[in-house]
Amino acid sequence: MKLEIIRMSFESLLANKTRSFLSMLGIIIGVSTVIAVFAIGQGAQQAVDEQFQGLSANSIIVMSLRGKIESSKLETTDSKIIAENCPHISETTAVIQGSMAISFESEEGSFNVMGIESNYFEMSSINTNQGRLITIEDIENNERVAILGSSVVETLFFENDKIIGQNIKINGKMIEVIGTVEETGRSMGKNSLDDAIYLPNTTAEKSILGSTASIMIFTVADSVENVEIASKELVKTLREEHGLKDGQADDFKIMDAGAMVGAAQDSAKMMTFLLTSVAAIVLLVSGIGIMNVMFVTVAERTKEIGIAKAIGGKQGDILGQFLLESVILSTIGGLLGIIIGSLAIPILSKFDIMTVAFSWTGPIIGFCFSVIVGIFFGFYPALKASRLDPVDALRSE
Numbered sequence: 001m002k003l004e005i006i007r008m009s010f011e012s013l014l015a016n017k018t019r020s021f022l023s024m025l026g027i028i029i030g031v032s033t034v035i036a037v038f039a040i041g042q043g044a045q046q047a048v049d050e051q052f053q054g055l056s057a058n059s060i061i062v063m064s065l066r067g068k069i070e071s072s073k074l075e076t077t078d079s080k081i082i083a084e085n086c087p088h089i090s091e092t093t094a095v096i097q098g099s100m101a102i103s104f105e106s107e108e109g110s111f112n113v114m115g116i117e118s119n120y121f122e123m124s125s126i127n128t129n130q131g132r133l134i135t136i137e138d139i140e141n142n143e144r145v146a147i148l149g150s151s152v153v154e155t156l157f158f159e160n161d162k163i164i165g166q167n168i169k170i171n172g173k174m175i176e177v178i179g180t181v182e183e184t185g186r187s188m189g190k191n192s193l194d195d196a197i198y199l200p201n202t203t204a205e206k207s208i209l210g211s212t213a214s215i216m217i218f219t220v221a222d223s224v225e226n227v228e229i230a231s232k233e234l235v236k237t238l239r240e241e242h243g244l245k246d247g248q249a250d251d252f253k254i255m256d257a258g259a260m261v262g263a264a265q266d267s268a269k270m271m272t273f274l275l276t277s278v279a280a281i282v283l284l285v286s287g288i289g290i291m292n293v294m295f296v297t298v299a300e301r302t303k304e305i306g307i308a309k310a311i312g313g314k315q316g317d318i319l320g321q322f323l324l325e326s327v328i329l330s331t332i333g334g335l336l337g338i339i340i341g342s343l344a345i346p347i348l349s350k351f352d353i354m355t356v357a358f359s360w361t362g363p364i365i366g367f368c369f370s371v372i373v374g375i376f377f378g379f380y381p382a383l384k385a386s387r388l389d390p391v392d393a394l395r396s397e
Contacts, residue, residue, distance in 0.1 A: 016297075023293045024333035026286020027373065031337025031366035032344065033279035038362030039345045041272030058224045060089075060231055062217040062238070063253045073242040074252045076201050079117065079217045085237045088230040091220040093117045096205050098213035102197060104156040104168045111152055112196045113170065115204025115213075121181070123218055126193070131164045131179025139200040142207070146175045150183040151194040168197075171208050175199065227256050280369070286333075287373035294326055294381035319386035326378020327371065334370030338363045 062082075064074040079094035096115040101108060118136045121128070128147065138145055146168065148156075157163050167174045184193045199208065221230035231254055238252055341362065348356045 019293060019296075020329060023290050023329050024336065026282065026289050027330050027333025027370045028337040028340060030279055030283035030286050031334050031363075031370050032341035033282055034276065034366035034369065035338065035341030035362035036344055036348075036356075037272060037275040037279050038359045038365070039341075039348075039356040040275065041269070042359040043356040044267075044271060058221040058227050058230075058256075060219045060221060060227065060234065060254060060256045062219065062234060063255070064215040065251055065253055074215050074217070074238070076115070076117075076205060076215060076217075078238060078241060081241055082217065082219060082234060082237055086219075086230060086233040088222050088226045088233055089219050090222040091119070091123055093120045093123050093218050094201060095120065095216045095218065096201050096209060096213045097196075097216070098209040100170055100208065102152070102156065102168055102170050104166065107156045107158075109152075109155045111149075111155075112192075113199060113204060113208060114196050115199050115201035115209065117201055120198070120218075123220065124193075126184055127182045128179050129182045131177070133179065134198065134200050139202050142202045143200055144173065144175045144203055144207070145178045145200065146170075147179040147181060147198040148177060149181055149192075149194045149196040149198075151192065152197055153180050170197070170199075173207060231256060279366075283369055283373055287330075287377035290326055290329055290374065291377035291381060293329075294322060294378055295384075297322070297325070297381070315386045319382050322382035322385045323375070323378050326382065327374040330370045330374025330378075334367040337370065338367060341366070 062074065062078070076094035076096055079092045082089055083092045094117055098113055099110055100113045102111050102113075103109075116134060118134055118139060120126075121133055131147070134145065134147060137143070148163070148168075153163060156168065157166075163177055163180060166177050168177060169175070181198075186193045205213070219230070219234065221227045234254055235250065239250065242251055244251065342358070345356050345358050
């Protein structure tokens, strides 16, 4: 009898293919959306990890607030002052940066120019793959030399094997290329480190970027436990150096690695939550659609139900058949949704629309939710069908 109920359920759904497909469509879209949502969330999490992978847990970053506070006095020389006056700071390095047009022969592009100190690459865990690093002598002598990020090399030198020793033009000035760095996949704020050109900070400040560039000072506390103490020392030292009086706002901003990673992760989680809510609403609406279709099905098959009851069909059999039809619709819709959602992930990755990464959480939650929707919204129409009086049902036509 159970096999007969399953057979009849499939026959009923196949008899109305268009209606069955339209009923499943909402489930398909909903489950696909759930999978895409979790893929986006997982991708955002990976992007956060990649962005901050070069920072140790005890990193503290000082940033200028130019554009918000006119009197901002943060300078690259503050890096040395911090090192001398903050006992719980073990390392410091200053960076001055800005976007500039860079050209080499007929190739050109806009890239992030970063003026750095000689210890920047070591502190940032960035490795060179050609040439040499910027030295203290380069900085002291304001040498016009540069190290190129991987994306800059691809843009300017994609058909040129000889890179070291070539001269690129920045802001109308010729700069000699002395090295290139490996691809990092990381960012500093909105700028990719692979799109960066690294110069001695004295050269960048005096000859290339000028006073309009933004300044960042990377520091490392002597231990994770002393990050808070080191941050207070930084604030005190910089306020005294900048001559800020009590009650005056800081003309700089301090963020530690933990706070930055936490804020980025919270943003990623919030985005995932909001998108998941949208997907849940889609599934809810599709469930209501299934319920309406089942009500229509019950109304159309009232006489069939009456005949089945008249020849001995039990209430449980009628309930089981109609409920099974609803579950079949939602299950098949869920499986199709998993296929479509999973296929969409590599497509999004290929077009580099956003960072996505497959997560099994999406398919599992999406499929379970689709089955629950089928049971929940299919139960009442099935119950109504099973309670029809056989005499009234046979009189329906």
